[in-house]
Amino acid sequence: MYWYYIIATIIVLLDQWTKWLIVRRMEIGESIPVIDGFFHITSHRNQGAAWGILQGQMLFFYIVTTVVIVAIVYYLQKYGKNDKWVGISLGIILGGAIGNFIDRLFRQEVVDFLDFYIFNYNFPIFNVADSALTVGVILFIIATILDERKKGKAKNVN
């Protein structure tokens, strides 16, 4: 049952540790090519959400993130026992949401550093928390669809 919170905690620790390294070791704007032309570590800050939307709207972010966190904890308490994968995906999303929440609370901005150039398109620079949020959302959608199908099959059998 508490596995999901352990997953979230590991993601928060990994997210905050990587951001701390970037802040301590790199200048803002500095870029280190890991795979030149494809994957760089670029120290970047974002006062907004994805693609830099809603710059500086911290109160909005606090409200939305609090709602997301409360909703996930409620859902985990209520449904976490039933479906393992739904619980795991919510734990991953929870870790991502808390990771960026800590940045917004203490830095009033989010530290980003994962910089991918895909077919010459420079995808917005993101961080471990964003990756967890994106992977968690996708996993949650898949788990929910599979869960519905499993229930559907059970109905047909009876």
Ligand SMILES: CCC[C@@H]1OC(=O)[C@@H](C)C[C@H](C)CCCCC(=O)CCC[C@@H](CC)/C=C/C=C(\COC)CC[C@@H](O)[C@@H](O)C[C@H](O)CNC1=O
């Ligand atoms: C990933 C959610 C963004 C994250 O939301 C959060 O914190 C949550 C918990 C709180 C937000 C206030 C509310 C969600 C807003 C939804 C949103 O924004 C649409 C999301 C689409 C998404 C599909 C799922 C695409 C993906 C994008 C990116 C990441 O792809 C890996 C680019 C990230 C870079 O622009 C980077 O600068 C962003 C910066 O780190 C701050 N991050 C956030 O606001």
